[in-house]
Amino acid sequence: MAETDRTQVPRSIDGVIDLLASEDYLAGRSLATVIFLALTMKRPLFLEGEAGVGKTEVAKVLAKALDRPLIRLQCYEGLDISSAVYEWNYPAQMLEIRLAEAAGQSDRDRLQRDIFSERFLIRRPVLEALCGQPGRAPVFLIDELDRTDEAFEAFLLEVLSDFQVSVPEFGTIKAEEPPIVIVTSNRTREVHDALRRRCLYHWVDYPAAAEELSIIRRKVPGCGDQLSRQIVAYVQKLRTIDLFKNPGIAETLDWATALTELDRLALDPETISGTLGTLLKYQEDIARIGGGEGQKLLSEVKAELLSVAG
The missing domain is CATH 3.40.50.300 (P-loop containing nucleotide triphosphate hydrolases)
Incomplete structure (x- = not known):
């Protein structure tokens, strides 16, 4: 392109x-x-x-x-409009008011229009997203x-339906x-x-084995073919177990990268036990897989891959 x-x-x-x-x-x-x-x-x-x-x-x-x-x-919980959409630059507004008073300006309507103008408006992510350049939104x-x-969530309805935000003191801002x-x-x-x-x-579901293998080959090119296949087969089996949190593709890639950095060519019980923290994120899951259940999975993985190769 x-x-x-x-x-x-x-x-x-x-x-x-x-x-x-x-x-x-x-x-x-x-x-x-x-x-x-x-x-x-x-x-x-x-x-x-x-x-x-x-x-x-x-x-x-x-x-x-x-x-x-x-x-x-x-x-996150407690996210509000001032953090997500906009807020006014109150210190700068106060300074503007004091300067106007010191200069003897008495037109309150004009002062109000000035302090609630765009130069005092602080754009947060929602408002920033609506102010993109045409052709490069x-x-x-x-x-x-x-x-x-x-x-x-209810506030976002206006944003997602009309691509606009209503600012009471300023008016409606709509994306070009x-x-x-x-x-x-x-x-x-x-x-x-x-x-x-x-x-x-x-x-968005967990990837199938063939897709996950392709992702590892593309994202972690230094990971050997045998190790990549074992990683994918092992992770796919882990997802069939009732774990507190199943590993996603992000964790699979982390594990593949870690094993590559350790110059491993194949999985073994000691390596799995020492690197489970890159794959599983809860102690209960690590304790469970780091013991006999993890070794059983590895034996099943190797047997299945051997039968496929044969």
Whole structure:
């Protein structure tokens, strides 16, 4: 793709697949289809799934591949409008008022218009996303929306339906060109239907074994073929166990990178026990897999890979 065309969205599903692959993100056709539709229809895309399956990465890759600014709103409990949308620069406003009083200005209406003008408006991620340049509108990532409360979720309805924000003292600010909006959720709580209706939806699942192997080969090229296959088979089996938190593709890549840094060519019980902290994030899971159950899994993995090779 020529440099001058980088900001243009793909015109086909295959174009989306190629665009993401150019930044080492391997997307299945169903995900590529909904991304294509979101870009074409200029609708927000709501990605839901377990933590670590690559939802946030979609926004990062799109921003990089399309040469667009990435604006990220990291959601958390208690997130409010002043942190997410805008706030006024109160110290500067107070200084302006004192200077006006010292100069003897008595026109209160004019002073009010001055202190509530754009030069005193501090843009937070939501407002920043709506003020992008036409032809290069940003990618706006609303990450982990399920961590916020329902009141903030309700506030976002105006943003996601009309791509505008109402500032009482200033007026309505509307995007000249809608940003590319990616909303993610780990489903720690249900997001309201009203917000879902404003978005296209896709559930991002754990990758299949063949896809996960391709991702390791692309992202961790130094990882040997035998080790890569064993890692994928082991992780795939782990996801069938009732763990507190199953490893996502992010953890798989961390484990592959760690084992490569340790110059390992194959899995063995000692190596697994010593590196489980890169793959599992809860002590209960580590204790369980670090013992006999982990060795049993390894034996099953090696037997299955041997039978496939034979």
